[in-house]
Amino acid sequence: MIKVAVLGAKGKMGAQTCQAVAAAGDLELVAALDQGDELTGLTDAGAEVVVDFTRPEVVMDNLAWCIEHGIHAVVGTTGFDEERLATLRAQLDAKPGVGVLIAPNFSIGAVLMMQFSAQAARYYESVEIIELHHPDKVDAPSGTARRTAELIAEARREADSGPIPDATTTGLEGARGADVEGIRVHGIRLRGLVAHQEVLFGDIGETLTIRHDSMHRESFMAGVLLGVRRIVGTPGLTVGLEHFLDLS
Ligand SMILES: NC(=O)C1=CN([C@@H]2O[C@H](COP(=O)(O)OP(=O)(O)OC[C@H]3O[C@@H](n4cnc5c(N)ncnc54)[C@H](O)[C@@H]3O)[C@@H](O)[C@H]2O)C=CC1
Numbered sequence: 001m002i003k004v005a006v007l008g009a010k011g012k013m014g015a016q017t018c019q020a021v022a023a024a025g026d027l028e029l030v031a032a033l034d035q036g037d038e039l040t041g042l043t044d045a046g047a048e049v050v051v052d053f054t055r056p057e058v059v060m061d062n063l064a065w066c067i068e069h070g071i072h073a074v075v076g077t078t079g080f081d082e083e084r085l086a087t088l089r090a091q092l093d094a095k096p097g098v099g100v101l102i103a104p105n106f107s108i109g110a111v112l113m114m115q116f117s118a119q120a121a122r123y124y125e126s127v128e129i130i131e132l133h134h135p136d137k138v139d140a141p142s143g144t145a146r147r148t149a150e151l152i153a154e155a156r157r158e159a160d161s162g163p164i165p166d167a168t169t170t171g172l173e174g175a176r177g178a179d180v181e182g183i184r185v186h187g188i189r190l191r192g193l194v195a196h197q198e199v200l201f202g203d204i205g206e207t208l209t210i211r212h213d214s215m216h217r218e219s220f221m222a223g224v225l226l227g228v229r230r231i232v233g234t235p236g237l238t239v240g241l242e243h244f245l246d247l248s
């Protein structure tokens with residue numbers, strides 16, 4: 001049995017994760033902590049793996065504490081940029097054997113959507129991303145959209161693609177969305193939605209739309225449990241659930 005603790009346990013994803021861990025025969029839920037609880041609750045409970053679904057502004061402190069105390073972490077919380085990843089790599093270098101998985105999205109379909117988008121990127125002159133979420137989401141653009149844009153930008157660089165055509169020189173600020181490594185990302189917040197994304201590709205005479213929909217937070221749980229099971233034997237930093245899936 002792997003002893004698992006959840007940080008952000010009273011939140012939407014944390015509560016779902018507690019249920020999923022408790023229902024898994026090979027995992028034991030030993031702690032369910034939220035804001036205001038002491039992190040010493042993790043070591044007191046003997047947690048081997050922590051699942052973090054908290055907030056971008058607190059997740060780095062949580063991870064520093066876990067790594068320092070030799071606890072593996074599976075992280076769904078958003079807000080990771082290259083600077084944060086470099087900080088984690090340095091912390092993990094000082095603690096050999098400890099593993100951290102940062103997964104912008106735990107849904108298998110969303111991982112495939114990102115992979116398919118990276119594959120398609122080199123063949124199209126134009127690309128834009130639309131992410132659509134519930135209105136209680138605090139960050140924009142979504143971590144998934146950022147990661148998708150980074151993967152597409154990397155594929156375009158490797159293919160020596162030119163700049164994306166856009167004649168806009170005037171209008172309202174924000175009308176063309178956020179710029180993530182040269183890729184335009186548009187965010188929708190709408191009651192009734194959970195987590196959705198469209199990646200639109202275009203070239204002369206054709207378009208390709210790759211869309212993924214999470215209708216329920218259960219869609220993330222298979223990926224979370226896979227991450228927990230795999231991180232125990234995977235020291236260092238892993239970015240993206242695709243590394244734990246046999247996608248070839
Ligand atoms: N990677 C993925 O597949 C997914 C990632 N997310 C991300 O997970 C994060 C959480 O999302 P939700 O559950 O929807 O948010 P939420 O707001 O429902 O839950 C966050 C929870 O964290 C708690 N919290 C805040 N500070 C804390 C601290 N210092 N220690 C412990 N708990 C603390 C809050 O009290 C709250 O209960 C967001 O960054 C979201 O974007 C959400 C869905 C899927």
Ligand SMILES: O=C(O)C1=N[C@H](C(=O)O)C[C@H](O)C1
Nearest residue numbers: 078104105137142143144195
């Ligand atoms: O806050 C959410 O709900 C989600 N957050 C993650 C993100 O920002 O990409 C994953 C998923 O989109 C749901």
